[in-house]
Amino acid sequence: MSKRAVLEVIALGAEDAVAAQAGGADRLELVTDMAADGLTPSARTLASIRAAVDIPLRVMLRPADGFAAGDTGRLVDMAREMRGAGADEFVLGFLDADGGVDLAAVERVVAELDGCRWTFHRAIDRAADRDALRKQLDGLPGLDTYLTAGSAAGVDEGLPTLTAEAARTGEPGYEQRILVGGGLRLDHVPTLLNAGIDAFHIGGAARPQGWQGPVSADAVARWRDVLDAR
Template identity: 30%
Template sequence: MAKIEIASFNRRAALIAEENGADRIEFCAGMEVGGTTPDTDDVIALRKELDIDLNVMIRPRGGDFVYSAEEFEQMKRALIRLKEQHVDGFVFGILNRDNTINMDQNKELIALASPLPCTFHRAFDDVTDIDAALEDVISCGFTTILTSGCEPDVMMGLTNLKHLVHRAEGRIVIMPGGGLRSTNVDRVLRETAAVYFHSSAITDGGNTAVAQEVKELKEKVS
C-alpha cells in the first residue's frame, strides 16, 4: 500500500489532510513560489495539533536553488530552530550553478538534521543528468527525492519517474509530485511502482487542501 504526503501552506490545510487520510504533511509557506520555510510559530502550533508526521521545508526564498553564503547560514539557523520543535523531517535541496548537486552544503544540512530524515525537493527537477544526480543525492544521505521526473508535471515525467524508481533499487524513495491529482495518481502508481506520492490536493484554485481530493488520493493508492 502506497502513502500520501500533502503539501500544506497553512495549518488548516494540514489538519484537513490529516482528517482525510494523509500519511504525512510537508509544511511550508510561499505557495506562490513553490514553497519556503514556514514561520516558527506556525510550526509550533501545528506540531501541537497534528498527530501524523510533519516534515518542514527549509528554503529561504523562491527562485533558483543556488544559495549565497548568507542564505545558507539562514537555512542552517532555520533547521536548527525548527528541529527543536519536534518535527519529523526536513525538505530542502541545494544545487551548484551548473545544476549539479551541491554535495557539501546538502551534507552539512543533513548532518544538522540527524537523526531526522531529509527529502531532496523538486530542485531535483532542474538537474541535467538525472542518473548522476540520483547517485549524488543518495550519497548525501537523503531518504527521499520529491520529483516530477524532471519534467513540468508527473504525467510528462512518467518515463523518467519509472526509470528513477528502477535505478534507485530501494536505496532511496522516489516520491512523484507536481501536478499529481486523484485523476492521475492511479496511472502514476501503476506505471512507476512508487510507494509514496506528493500532492497539495488543491483543486479549487485556493491555497488549502480539499478534503474530498485528499480522500480520493488516499483511496486510489491504498
C-alpha cells in the first residue's frame, strides 16, 4: 500500500485550522497578511490554533513582503517568540540582492530553532540558481522540505523543473521532500504523483470565497479524495 500523500493547508486563524483538519489536512502553514504573500502570525493566533487542532503546524518566519531577511536580529526575536508560544516547526527562506541564498540570515535563524524541522519556502522559485541554493543549504539542521512551484510563475510553468528535481531525490541537496504549492490545481496532481512527489500545499484552492472567506472543509476534502485515490 502506498504511503499517504501529505496535504498542507494555509491557516490564518482557528476557524481555518478546524476546517482544514476536518477536511483531511495533514499539516497547517500558519501565516498572516496574504496580501504580502504570508507573514509571521501573532503568538496569540498561534496559541488559538494550537488549542483548536492537533495536527502538525509550521509557522512562517517572514517579517515583510519580499525575500530579503532585513534585520536578522528581529528575525531571531520572532523565532524565539514563536518557539516560546509553542511552535516547533517553521517555514522560512531569504535571498540576497543577487538572488542567492542569504546563508548568514538562514543560519542565524536556524541556530535559534535548535533542531526544529523547517521548510525553505518559495524563495527558491526566485533564486538565481536553484541547484546552488539547494547545495548551500544541504546539511542545515532541521531542513526537511522545499515549498516550490518550480517557477516564480507557478506550477503551470514549473512542472518540468519539479519533475526533474523529483528524479534527483537522494542526491546531495535533494534529500528534502518537495512540497508543491503556488498556482497548484487538482489537474496537476496526477503528473506530480507519477513523478514521485507526495506533498501538496494549498491556500486559495481551499477557499471558495477567496482570501476574504474561510477555509472550506469540503474544498479540502476534495483534495484529500484526489490524493487518496491514486
